[in-house]
Amino acid sequence: MTTRRYKAGKANQWRRFFANHLATAIAVASTVIVVAPLVAVFLYLLYKGASSLNLNFFTQIPRPVGESGGGMANAIVGSAVLLVLGSLLGVPLGIAAGIYLAEFGRGGKLANFVRFTADVLNGVPSIVMGIAVYALIVLPQKHFSALAGGVALGIMMIPTITRTTEEMLLMVPNAIREAALGLGVPNWRSVLSITLKTASPGVITGCMLAFARVAGETAPLLFTAFGNNFWSTSINEPIAALPLQIYVYAISPYDEWHRLAWAGALVLILLIVVSVALVRYVTTRGVLKGAS
């Protein structure tokens, strides 16, 4: 009887030992499986993109089908225009909403409500944002425009900026606010030049994350900015954008265009990664750190 129970316990121990190692193996394996496609995407992108990048890509506009060469210069400039327009709308609104949440609405029902709608806005599919801006701006104006694309991107930037600004402001110790107010500084001045300045590295990082997120967005631009094969910087006309151009070229049947799509994708990724890395670098060890 005792031996049997002992043996059963032994078997049980083996089972537990085995399950433990199996679980470890599965966890390690799934990490490898997850990291593998990332590495694959990056390496393939580097390989394909680097072999088709040349100076023409940055200086020329797209050529018609059949002619080789050509580049995406107009799309790069167009993306820049769209992102500047988007930032002009999204950054001030987002930061202001974040300031409200952290400095005025703390703990209130209204703040919770605003926080919740920001989360909802964050979850709205980008294609739906495209339709909404189409209905709001393109339909009344009766033509596609860079302005509409910029508005769509700007709205998509707001929730990220709002939430990071709020989080960063909440990390600023209350003593600093009290010190400012105690010196007789008006509250708005204290918020802008003391609290916000102290939190600025984090706030800027949030803005850059939002920027990086919308820089690659294609769906909201499909029927707002629409794309353009020629030079245009006017905000009242359809404008080219890098992600749009990549999409059009990727689904086309021409090898030459596929090559350009890979080059475009590489430029887009580098733009996103470099801008985020640069801001991380500047905010962690550059001049801006002096504030905190």
Place this chain on the structure above:
Amino acid sequence: MPGLSIPSGPAPVSSSASNPDQPPSVVRSFLLSRGNSAWSDRAFKWLMLFCALSVFFIVALIAWQLLLRSRLTIAKFGLSFFFKSAWDPVSGDFGALPFIYGTVVSSLVALIIAVPLAVGVAVFLTEMCPKVLRGPLSFLTELLAAIPSVVYGLWAVFVLVPILREHVNPFLMKTLGWTGLFSGPNFGIGMLAAGVILAIMILPIISSLTREVMTAVPHSQREAVLALGATRWEMIRMGVLRNARIGIVGAIILGLGRALGETMAVTMVIGNRPEIAKSLLSLGYSMSSVIANEFSEASDDLYLSALIEIGLALFLVTILVNALARLLVWAVTRGAPARVV
């Protein structure tokens, strides 16, 4: 013991100001109430409040516009719009069922692939990983989230689809063909390809949120289970996963929300044919990709209205899904007491 709640121990508070539920301190309200520069302060406060409320106005405006512009089909078809599979722009007969089917099926495939992997990654990174690897690995998984949708689509078209067509699909047809899920012509593109690329795209979201939830489980839980002689896996299963499961479900639902609305990559590989077929290898169409493909060609008002109604449905569903997910994640990370069941 069912329903016994254990206090979660001292919450990690980095500074007194980091708790958003806490009202401003007494000193601060005193200083504020002295009223130097009263009007400029009030104006500033109202300006900030206006900006905060504009977030709500934007959401309301989106909803209103979608509703307004889809009133033609809402009036003509009513609820039957969502249960019909006709899609005939010429004769003006529209039903969204094939697109709903495509969206739901490709998202489910994505979840089936992504959830076990994401939880595995989260378990590895929080409980097993050597400290040296943790930073770079979590950075890598976050980086997956920074790659734009259209680049994933490009990669899927030229790398993933050929791999599926040459290697994976023939294998699936041979071994699992009898289920009927993997039969028919092998195009490479189709529901399965869309599901796989969606899985890659939602993995980082699910795994980073799962990690957040698992880190929120108090250490005393782990120590208690270990002290009873549990192995590491038993500690993870009983001490961590069981306590974090509501939050993990929240993370999964959030990933689902992202998958439902994902457009570009899906459009490039799903095949774009409005059909309802049992086989995952057949071509399909999703709600977001029909909008992306046909919106700029929609010539008459009814066609446009049908597409916008699909957008409206997508909008409402993602709002519901996201709200549910946020509630679940909040319930766990907001210091709710851990439960032993």
